Amino acid sequence: MRAVVRVAIAAAVLLAIYGLRLGVEAAFTEYVQRIVLLAGINVILAVGLNLINGTTGQFSIGHAGFMAVGAYGAAYVGVKLAGPLHGTLGSGAVTDAVIFNVALLAGALFAGISGLIVGMPSLRLRGDYLAVVTLGFGEIIRILFNNATFLGSATGYFGDDPSGLPSYTNFFWVFAWVVIIVVAIHNLTFSQTGRSLTAIREDEIAAEAMATPTTRLKVTAFAISAATAGIAGGLFAHMQAGVRPEDFRFEKSIDMIVMIIVGGLGSISGAILGGIFVAVSLELMRDLQQYRLVLYALLLIVIMIVRPQGMLGTRELHHLLRRKKPATPAVPAERA
């Protein structure tokens, strides 16, 4: 019975997104639609990054690297899949949907595997090593894509077609994936595994003493987080004609960190708000390009000094609205 209800809810949500898509495409200019799509992609990035940086208390500052892996992976798989699938299934909306989603999942898989490779050595140790290793990884991956001739080197990958990558990404797919990822990460965060992740954040030694397999959980959470960044990368890649290495510079990682810190480290709804905030503020600051990062940097420092827990702290919006006590413990007290 519950399964039936769940399927019904899922179908209703997808229908609602489809309806919204028609509404958005009719009501807004392409310019606004693009910002809406970017906001959706940001939400995926922020919610995914929050799992590792917020919930687990580790710190990745190179998530743009995983996004790049997902973007290139999805673009490449999509292009290589299009030929054979168009041959067997015929060309149409359904085939395109199949190609797109398989490509996205492939991108997520590549990103997840690179997350495992990066996470396994660095997560055995204390969290701040992860910061350095991910920073290095983000740089290396860009050097690799810059030199990978089969992926177009520095010019970027535009597929085999002269018009560039097919623009599969639209409102429906972006927000369908937003819902899937937000629900999945929410369920994970409030599951037993999620509690263990929070325990690692609060006190790793105590968690280990309670027989929590800390390293395994940290690496798993990191790989999941990398895979979600991969999905976002795939969606991003199919929003424009191609993927270029310079789309995934260090600034992109900083954008992601600003998203989760503004909203509140450890809060899913905070990450959603932060993702939207960054998408909108990037547009508003378009004319201030060269001051943008100075302002972001100051914002980071000031938030850390004045309100390190961000807007929501570790609380969730719906807990606040229901006036319920937070399900996860609040920010830890001062520790020596």
Place this chain on the structure above:
Amino acid sequence: MTQLLQQIINGLSLGSIYALIALGYTMVYGILKLINFAHGEVFMVGAYTGFYAASALGVAGFEARNQAFPLYLALLVLVIAMAAAAVLGVAIEFFAYRPVRSAPRLTPLITAIGVSLFLQNAGMLLFSPNPQRYPAILSEVRFELFGVIVTNIKLTIFAVALCLMLALHFFVQKSWTGRAMRALSFNIDAAKLMGIDTNRVIRATFAIGSALAAAGGILFGLDQITINPLMGVLTGLKAFVAAVLGGIGSIPGAVVGGLLIGLAEQLTAGYLSPEYRDAITFVILILILLLKPEGLLGIVRVEKV
């Protein structure tokens, strides 16, 4: 054989620059357990201060007249840059790190990333994002030694770095402040109970580390000919890896790590491909984290509650 010797000489001079920067990382980490991400930017500001100081002292005039820049003026440039960087380091500590010193570990780390970003972008606004040619505060003299080309610049880099490192060694081992630094890195609370003014010692640590980074910045400018506001990112990272390789918190470790990273980078560039010279550092980082996370000269410390 001569090619190998040549690469080793280049590697050692590059490595001694990394070692100078790594000292700052390792000293701050030893005391505050903080990766001072802004350290690479202090190095950058040091290089730029040297650049402007040299211009103010009229290096262009000497160049135009084809004269060598006098040695005492070159030393003055070095001292000015080191002093400016020391002030910057102390200011960063005071305004950004001190308010969050007792917060959970992630908070200072994010603050440090914020400071680093701020300085990079402020640097791009102030100094222009374009690379600048570094003034010739030392005019290059080449000579050959057993078929290997050695320049006075490489030798100076090595000599200056060596002198500064020896000075630091004696300071940390013999002076009162140096002893207090070691006490703080051993146990900051116990040091406080023994009447050590921890704020003063932390300030001194930042000042010294930053001054060394500025010296590294000037040597880097001499060695690599151009500087730009983002030069601190990759160089800072490599120096940090050097500190981890040698054992973070260990001063001799930072020196050994720096020299090894410089050598590895030059040998990769010479024998594999110049494109991978930046990547090798991170391969080393991942290997050391997997095999010997406490570093070559680090001490294994048991985690305590």
